[in-house]
Amino acid sequence: MTKSWRVFPMLLTLVAACEPPSVEDTHPSSDEAPARQAAAPRTWEPCGDSVRRLEDLHPGREGAAIQERLHGDGLLFFTADDGQHGAELWASSGTQGEGTRLLRDIAPGPEGSNPTDLTRVGDRVFFIADDGVNGRALWTSDGTSEGTSLVKRVLPVGASLGDGQTLVAYKGRLYFSAAAPGGAQGNELWTSDGTDVGTYAVADLVPGEDSSFPRRFAVHDGSLYFVINVGNENWLVRSEGGAAFTPLLKVFEDTVIFRMKSAGGRLFFLVDPDEGEATLHVTDGTAEGTRSLRFFPGQYPHDLVAFQGRLYFSAGEEAPEGEELWVSDGTVSGTRRVKDLRPGAEGSAPAFLTVLGDHLYFAADDGRHGRELWVSDGTSRGTKLFADLVPGTAGASPTEVTAIQGWLFFSAVTGHGGEPWVSNGTESGTRKLDAGTAREPRAFIRSGWDVFFTAEDAASGRELYALPFRPTSECDHAMP
Secondary structure, eight states: OOHHHHHHHHHHHOOOTTOOOOOOOOOOOOOSOGGGOOSSOOOEEESSSBOEEEEOSSTTTTOOOOEEEEEOSSSEEEEEEOSSSOEEEEEEOTTSTTOEEEEEOSSTTTTBOOOEEEEEETTEEEEEEEOSSSOEEEEEESSSSTTOEEEEOOEEOOGGGOSSBSEEEETTEEEEEEEOTTSSSOSEEEEESSSSTTOEEEEOSSOTTOOOOOEEEEEETTEEEEEEEETTEEEEEEESSSSOEEEEEEEETTOEEEEEEEETTEEEEEEEOSSSOEEEEEESSSSTTOEEEEEEOSSOOEEEEEETTEEEEEEOSSSTTOBEEEEEOSSSTTOEEEEOSSTTTTBOOOEEEEEETTEEEEEEEOSSSOEEEEEESSSSTTEEEEEOSSTTTTBOOOEEEEEETTEEEEEEEEESEEEEEEESSSSTTEEEOBOTTOEEEEEEEEETTEEEEEEEETTTEEEEEEEEEEETTOTTSSOO
């Protein structure tokens, strides 16, 4: 029994003096432009079908290498390389306001600070960046140049540790894994309110230079879940944000716990015992209520979404039925295939699962219509082809299917390359947008009164585009 394991049980009930206060995040989600917020929900709609490129951030054919998009308070935060400053933090107000701008040249020169892990907590955005002096450290921004600054010189653990969030918002604070400079303490759980004094280690689970490496954070039912190392074991634990932890599942160090998804009051996750294949698990937040549901050979279950109090996902591949749509209600008997869209070992390979209203949409290939957009009410009978955009076996190959304020945005190939499409959930309300010569749209996201995405143009490379998208009756107001 290792030294690190001996201290672990004591920490399960220990509440450290440095435990942060339990403060709920009451900041509004900024689903509408701040000047036009309303108490009652409003219906949104695209303002026409014309998409525009916002800026040629990186002149020439190379493109701006746009990454890390995040919906902020009326702003889209993202990282980009304009060819002069390297990869840095940018913001855009879309088709209105101040436009698209570099927030701060954190690492002067062409190398860039390479911001990653953009995470919103209240009205601030946290991220990891390297200014060339302090190494990769914790930064924050309020959307202004002056308000983009170093929080503290700690060394956050990178996302290379596995699938899942590196930084997470919980109870109005940021939680993350980090190590203080000097090596007196390993990588442990930290928290921050955006100030130097308010950024500190929550608990040293493995005293000394050894590390517990908290990782793969997920917030579920008011608690914070994550994975830690204790000696030669990995543990899934539950926390309320302080130094006390409830252990839920122990596995050996080569076993990976990942892809956590909250659905129907339960937290689902995958476990891979270093075999490249995974078993679906579920927990109710207690060790007794943490159990395995089903082993899935072949590709990991993916595109996990919560729908009607259950978990829906794509899984299979090497099983006799191939890769198809599955559902789980958190029981062994309730973990089952929804429908065999393409009988045989090949499978229909559902992907880009997204929920719009009371239906689930996804891309799949049934072997007769090619790869097209499908819809499901969660039952076998109610799972059917939504739109055959390219009749025949070729298919439109929809990708990037994203639900935004009652609309679907996606890419489909109906001519030369992928183009942006929009749908209100009906076949008659499904139409192509006009993006000019831009192709292969990716990563649809709404912020303020626009839907943003990146697209590729032969003359300018991959750049940032936007479609005005506003509450009904507002499309004629404040248009550029």
